[in-house]
Amino acid sequence: MPTIANLGDLAHVHLMLNHFPTIGTVLGLGLFLLSFVRKNDHLTKVSLEVFFIIGLATLPVFLSGVAAQAALKDSPGVSAEAIATHENAALLAFILIEITAAVAWLGLWQIRRLARPTRTNLATLLVLSVVTLAVMAWASNLGGDIRHPEILTGLYSTPTEGTAASGGGWLSTAAITSFVLEHPWVWPTSETLHFLGMSLMFGVLLIVNLRLLGMLKTMPFAAVHRLLPFGILGFAINFVTGMLFFIAAPEQYTENVSFHWKMILLELAGVNFLFLTVFDGAWSLAPGDEPSLADKIIAASALCLSVGVMYFGRMLPFIGNAF
Amino acid sequence: MNILSSLEGSSFSMWLLGSNSIWAYPTVLTLHTFGMMVLVGASAMLDLRLLGFGRGIPLDSLKTLFRVMWAAFYLNAVTGTMLFAADATKRGTSVIFLVKLLLVVSGVVTIVLIKREVYGKNPAPVTVSSTAKRLAIASLLVWSAAISTGRLLAYVT
Numbered sequence: 001m002p003t004i005a006n007l008g009d010l011a012h013v014h015l016m017l018n019h020f021p022t023i024g025t026v027l028g029l030g031l032f033l034l035s036f037v038r039k040n041d042h043l044t045k046v047s048l049e050v051f052f053i054i055g056l057a058t059l060p061v062f063l064s065g066v067a068a069q070a071a072l073k074d075s076p077g078v079s080a081e082a083i084a085t086h087e088n089a090a091l092l093a094f095i096l097i098e099i100t101a102a103v104a105w106l107g108l109w110q111i112r113r114l115a116r117p118t119r120t121n122l123a124t125l126l127v128l129s130v131v132t133l134a135v136m137a138w139a140s141n142l143g144g145d146i147r148h149p150e151i152l153t154g155l156y157s158t159p160t161e162g163t164a165a166s167g168g169g170w171l172s173t174a175a176i177t178s179f180v181l182e183h184p185w186v187w188p189t190s191e192t193l194h195f196l197g198m199s200l201m202f203g204v205l206l207i208v209n210l211r212l213l214g215m216l217k218t219m220p221f222a223a224v225h226r227l228l229p230f231g232i233l234g235f236a237i238n239f240v241t242g243m244l245f246f247i248a249a250p251e252q253y254t255e256n257v258s259f260h261w262k263m264i265l266l267e268l269a270g271v272n273f274l275f276l277t278v279f280d281g282a283w284s285l286a287p288g289d290e291p292s293l294a295d296k297i298i299a300a301s302a303l304c305l306s307v308g309v310m311y312f313g314r315m316l317p318f319i320g321n322a323f
Numbered sequence: 324m325n326i327l328s329s330l331e332g333s334s335f336s337m338w339l340l341g342s343n344s345i346w347a348y349p350t351v352l353t354l355h356t357f358g359m360m361v362l363v364g365a366s367a368m369l370d371l372r373l374l375g376f377g378r379g380i381p382l383d384s385l386k387t388l389f390r391v392m393w394a395a396f397y398l399n400a401v402t403g404t405m406l407f408a409a410d411a412t413k414r415g416t417s418v419i420f421l422v423k424l425l426l427v428v429s430g431v432v433t434i435v436l437i438k439r440e441v442y443g444k445n446p447a448p449v450t451v452s453s454t455a456k457r458l459a460i461a462s463l464l465v466w467s468a469a470i471s472t473g474r475l476l477a478y479v480t
Contacts, residue, residue: 187478188474188475188477188478191474191477192470192471192474192475195356195359195470195473195474196467196470196471198360199359199360199363199364199367199466199470200364200367201364202360202361202364203363203364203365203366203367203368204364204368205364206361206364206365206368206391207365207368207388210387210391215387216384216385216387216388217384218381218383218384219380219381219384219385220379220380222379223377223378223379223380223381224377224380226376226377226378226379226380227368227371227376227377227380230371230376287381287384307357310353310356310357310360311353311357314349314352314353314356315345315349315353318345318348318349319345319349
């Protein structure tokens with residue numbers, strides 16, 4: 001299978017995408033605050049959608065950042081310490097923005113059920129998005145220190161010396177790597193959870209999309225919409241376990257074409273899931289209603305995308321080099 | 324154990340494990356994973372409905388899922404047999420593999436019992452009996468355990 005990106009390309013992708021999380025969070029938070037000032041429910045919905053999309057967009061930023069580190073680590077004038085400091089701040093920002101996106105998704109789901117998100121949801125989202133923005137800005141700033149000598153004022157004394165710094169406390173890529181690799185039970189347990197999460201997530205996608213394809217027709221879409229949080233639960237399990245694999249053994253994934261395809265399809269499946277959550281055409285399907293052609297195309301693509309994600313995940317050791 | 328070793332030595336087994344083709348072992352393994360995902364995913368949705376999640380879903384509308392589950396089960400029976408043949412001496416003597424098989428059989432039994440309990444009468448009842456709920460919990464637990472032991476097979480030698 002032809003490769004689609006080498007480490008250098010991925011470093012480029014990182015440079016291309018790395019401002020989106022910060023700017024996107026500013027945009028999301030701005031719209032979110034404006035929706036309070038204007039008391040506009042529609043604006044609230046849009047801001048939640050922005051948070052969800054930024055959550056999706058940050059995944060390739062983090063992944064390509066790890067590839068950029070591999071591409072850059074032996075270059076002259078680059079401080080390994082600067083990279084490690086940026087990476088650990090980015091990890092925290094990444095975790096925070098994914099939690100923010102999940103809470104925003106829950107709000108979108110509540111809008112369907114209860115006409116608007118609960119107060120708890122909105123309050124949580126407000127706190128989370130402010131904290132996320134602060135951490136994201138800090139992580140971006142540290143990222144700038146890696147390759148911009150014009151703003152570097154002797155912050156890091158030993159450029160090129162040493163490998164990745166081991167510091168950073170328990171929430172650092174180094175700590176996660178040693179946790180995963182030093183305990184022989186972590187990898188198999190995470191793989192098992194990854195399979196369980198996959199089955200749960202696919203079950204939800206199967207039933208929702210079979211309805212949208214026009215099978216299981218006596219089912220009102222609104223009823224099956226209630227099961228969507230189980231899909232998010234399955235995804236959360238797979239996101240956490242998947243990131244454990246990636247952080248512990250990035251060399252298995254960054255140059256693995258099967259992983260690249262898996263991530264591309266996963267991003268598209270994420271957009272598709274947003275559609276299932278918020279769009280009106282599907283929502284109004286009563287028992288016996290035939291879905292529109294557009295709904296059927298979306299449903300068919302959702303199933304193909306999720307099977308594709310599974311396919312390229314299972315093929316990681318065969319097309320690529322992962323175990 | 325002679326049957327096991329002759330099975331493992333068959334030209335089919337040699338091809339499945341020995342071939343470098345993506346259509347050999349990788350594809351069979353992927354189909355097995357696909358079948359698992361469909362079977363367990365569909366069964367989990369039925370179980371969740373029986374346990375009271377998505378109450379607005381009419382029980383009758385879920386009948387079609389049984390056809391999906393059986394199709395996935397047959398796919399996995401075939402691909403599972405192929406994978407077993409390729410590794411017969413190791414799997415045939417493995418306790419974990421035996422436990423996995425027992426769990427899969429138990430999982431299928433829970434599905435059959437749920438079908439009988441919930442869809443035995445026509446039309447399907449609107450309320451869910453406590454027997455059906457207990458079966459749903461059993462089904463979720465048994466299938467999770469079956470996946471766990473199946474996954475474990477990849478890590479024990």
